[in-house]
Amino acid sequence: MAQVAPEVKVAEEPLLKVRGLDKHFGPVQALSKVDLDLPAGQVTGLCGDNGAGKSVLTKCIAGIHQPDAGQIFWEGRPVEIRSARDASRLGIETVYQDLALADNLDIVQNMFLGRERVRRGFLDEDEMERAAAATLASLRVTTVRSIRQPVATLSGGQRQSVAVAKAVMWNSKLVILDEPTAALGVMQTQMVLDLVKRLRDHGVAVMVISHNLNDVFEVADRIAVLYLGRMVAQDKASAFDRQSVVEYMTTGTVGRAPVET
Amino acid sequence: MEGPEQPPDPTAAPTAEPEMPPEVVAQSLGEYLRSWMVRARSGENRVLPVVAGLIMITVVFEIISPHHVFLSAGNLVNLFQQSAVFMVLAMAESFALLLGEIDLSVGYVAAVGGVIGVQLVQPATTNWPWWAAIIVALLACALIGALQGTLVARFKLPSFVVTLAGLLIFNGLMLLLLLLGPFSGYPSLSGRSTNLHVLYNLMWGNIDPVASWVAMAVIVAGLSFLMWRRDSRRRRSGLVAPPASVTVVKIAALAIVSVAVVAICNINRANIGVVEGVPWVIPIVLAVVGAWSLLLQRTRYGRYVYAIGGNAEAARRAGVDVAMVRTVAFVLCSFTAGIGGLLYASYLGGMSNNVNGGQLVLFAVAAAVIGGTSLFGGRGRMMDGLLGGLVIGGIYNGMYLLGLQVQWEFIVTGFVLLAAIAIDALSRREATRATA
Ligand SMILES: Nc1ncnc2c1ncn2[C@@H]1O[C@H](COP(=O)(O)OP(=O)(O)OP(=O)(O)O)[C@@H](O)[C@H]1O
Numbered sequence: 234m235a236q237v238a239p240e241v242k243v244a245e246e247p248l249l250k251v252r253g254l255d256k257h258f259g260p261v262q263a264l265s266k267v268d269l270d271l272p273a274g275q276v277t278g279l280c281g282d283n284g285a286g287k288s289v290l291t292k293c294i295a296g297i298h299q300p301d302a303g304q305i306f307w308e309g310r311p312v313e314i315r316s317a318r319d320a321s322r323l324g325i326e327t328v329y330q331d332l333a334l335a336d337n338l339d340i341v342q343n344m345f346l347g348r349e350r351v352r353r354g355f356l357d358e359d360e361m362e363r364a365a366a367a368t369l370a371s372l373r374v375t376t377v378r379s380i381r382q383p384v385a386t387l388s389g390g391q392r393q394s395v396a397v398a399k400a401v402m403w404n405s406k407l408v409i410l411d412e413p414t415a416a417l418g419v420m421q422t423q424m425v426l427d428l429v430k431r432l433r434d435h436g437v438a439v440m441v442i443s444h445n446l447n448d449v450f451e452v453a454d455r456i457a458v459l460y461l462g463r464m465v466a467q468d469k470a471s472a473f474d475r476q477s478v479v480e481y482m483t484t485g486t487v488g489r490a491p492v493e494t
Numbered sequence: 495m496e497g498p499e500q501p502p503d504p505t506a507a508p509t510a511e512p513e514m515p516p517e518v519v520a521q522s523l524g525e526y527l528r529s530w531m532v533r534a535r536s537g538e539n540r541v542l543p544v545v546a547g548l549i550m551i552t553v554v555f556e557i558i559s560p561h562h563v564f565l566s567a568g569n570l571v572n573l574f575q576q577s578a579v580f581m582v583l584a585m586a587e588s589f590a591l592l593l594g595e596i597d598l599s600v601g602y603v604a605a606v607g608g609v610i611g612v613q614l615v616q617p618a619t620t621n622w623p624w625w626a627a628i629i630v631a632l633l634a635c636a637l638i639g640a641l642q643g644t645l646v647a648r649f650k651l652p653s654f655v656v657t658l659a660g661l662l663i664f665n666g667l668m669l670l671l672l673l674l675g676p677f678s679g680y681p682s683l684s685g686r687s688t689n690l691h692v693l694y695n696l697m698w699g700n701i702d703p704v705a706s707w708v709a710m711a712v713i714v715a716g717l718s719f720l721m722w723r724r725d726s727r728r729r730r731s732g733l734v735a736p737p738a739s740v741t742v743v744k745i746a747a748l749a750i751v752s753v754a755v756v757a758i759c760n761i762n763r764a765n766i767g768v769v770e771g772v773p774w775v776i777p778i779v780l781a782v783v784g785a786w787s788l789l790l791q792r793t794r795y796g797r798y799v800y801a802i803g804g805n806a807e808a809a810r811r812a813g814v815d816v817a818m819v820r821t822v823a824f825v826l827c828s829f830t831a832g833i834g835g836l837l838y839a840s841y842l843g844g845m846s847n848n849v850n851g852g853q854l855v856l857f858a859v860a861a862a863v864i865g866g867t868s869l870f871g872g873r874g875r876m877m878d879g880l881l882g883g884l885v886i887g888g889i890y891n892g893m894y895l896l897g898l899q900v901q902w903e904f905i906v907t908g909f910v911l912l913a914a915i916a917i918d919a920l921s922r923r924e925a926t927r928a929t930a
């Protein structure tokens with residue numbers, strides 16, 4: 234990284250840049266002056282204790298919450314993400330911690346929710362079913378009996394797989410995964426982590442939120458730590474070790490200070 | 495390029511299997527029926543209890559009605575006509591119920607639509623052509639729906655309260671509209687004008703028997719063709735589809751019911767002279783069912799109604815304009831109520847201040863829920879209103895034949911509604927247990 238040519242520098246402008254983001258709910262200051270960079274082709278692990286503001290930050294980027302102050306830059310341009318539709322138009326897809334699947338709809342219907350394919354005014358069910366089946370197969374989600382079963386009949390891990398598949402189906406440029414492995418068994422966790430790596434290899438920017446530091450260290454190229462709504466550390470993963478991440482998460486600072494933010 | 499055997503998913507729910515809809519997993523007719531029964535027992539399948547209830551109503555009333563008139567052609571046609579109003583109002587209510595909302599005003603909104611229609615065609619006053627009267631009546635109802643829907647969806651007022659206020663307001667409006675013109679509050683559809691006749695014939699006019707047969711044959715053949723083509727195309731391309739035998743059984747059931755209805759309607763049901771043929775109200779109700787089923791099952795809008803009923807937050811995050819979908823649902827609800835109101839006016843042969851919209855809405859909710867539409871949102875079909883309306887109509891009709899007072903009809907309907915809601919809550923609990 235020592236001798237970077239100027240044109241490479243341009244390319245290194247992160248895909249998504251967050252500057253000075255504030256968000257409060259009544260008296261609760263969920264985010265204060267948060268800066269975050271999400272470069273293309275890299276996995277950023279976002280860590281933080283319960284209530285640190287990880288999900289709120291995610292939702293601000295995904296257009297679910299409107300920040301009170303601060304600016305978001307997409308490919309270098311300032312953008313306002315007012316709705317989920319704005320976000321997906323830019324190429325941002327999110328898997329929420331609380332999944333956000335409609336239990337009464339089946340797998341195909343959930344995967345295409347908000348983006349149904351239509352032919353002559355009517356839903357093109359055959360086409361959607363084919364595309365959904367292809368995506369699930371490419372992710373090796375093979376344990377569901379039928380992609381026409383209601384999501385209510387799926388296990389926690391299967392629901393998680395559907396939520397992930399839903400997000401990666403759209404050739405997105407940025408995929409955000411909020412606790413994608415929390416409900417999963419060993420096998421399925423590995424499957425999701427492999428999927429994350431595959432996305433990165435395709436040049437997609439990925440942000441993974443996880444409490445499991447094993448997972449974070451396995452996939453993350455960069456690590457960012459939130460503490461009580463403030464971004465207290467952000468650097469490439471090799472600059473951290475498990476110990477320092479835990480210290481940042483629990484105290485907001487680190488005694489030995491291996492990293493400067 | 496066969497990969498290694500996929501090991502079983504350790505997180506898969508062992509209880510998931512029985513709740514699976516049969517059309518999703520069954521490979522044969524036998525499997526289909528078996529999984530259908532399993533779901534019926536756990537409260538998941540809502541068609542079976544209704545059909546069982548209908549059979550029970552039929553058997554009981556046929557046995558105890560005087561001279562066993564319940565199953566006479568005249569009474570059955572009368573039953574269809576009585577049920578038609580409940581069916582259409584239940585379909586109206588379904589738009590609210592599917593969203594997890596409720597519309598308590600449908601009864602009086604229907605009444606307002608009925609009064610507007612009846613008043614506008616009066617030769618002594620406005621003397622509008624029948625079609626203009628119908629259009630204005632339905633548009634007025636749609637406008638009411640837009641107002642209530644806006645209050646619910648944009649201003650986030652609870653639908654229960656908004657439509658409770660609506661129930662009072664439109665009761666008053668109905669009474670005001672009734673007093674217009676020189677009819678002392680009883681505008682009627684009897685008289686010699688064509689426009690009066692057309693409105694009266696919505697319920698009481700009959701289609702020529704031969705034409706009834708031809709129309710029925712064309713419709714059944716067309717629907718069967720579409721069903722068969724769709725299922726076999728999906729089977730060929732390896733998509734989820736019922737086995738061919740199930741498609742055949744469905745087509746056979748459709749044909750049998752259609753032939754039975756037309757045959758019954760084509761029996762002469764007059765004591766003196768000839769009254770025969772399918773009443774116009776049957777194709778009218780079927781057209782409403784068909785149009786709204788198409789909207790709900792096959793369009794984006796319908797998909798969003800179900801999504802919001804299942805998980806409004808998920809729909810919002812998927813970019814669905816939730817407030818718009820909700821508002822439009824209330825418009826459709828009131829519009830459909832208007833159709834029900836015009837049919838009711840036709841059934842009564844006019845409108846009067848005896849119309850009890852409060853009772854109508856209870857029957858509408860009861861019919862929808864008895865038919866299998868969930869009060870908790872996200873589950874139900876337009877067909878449910880049809881079946882539930884038939885149950886309510888059957889009770890209403892049978893108790894009338896027995897000469898029982900109206901209070902007994904209320905009590906029995908109330909208990910049937912309680913049973914339906916118990917089944918609804920039970921199946922919901924089963925579903926949440928499966929995912930917990
Ligand atoms: N919709 C909301 N309304 C009010 N307060 C909220 C809302 N969403 C989040 N908060 C508050 O914002 C703070 C940050 O919450 P957030 O969900 O982002 O935490 P998190 O880092 O995702 O935690 P976890 O690890 O438990 O998921 C918490 O204090 C929470 O109570």
Ligand SMILES: [Mg+2]
Nearest residue numbers: 287288330411
């Ligand atoms: Mg969270």
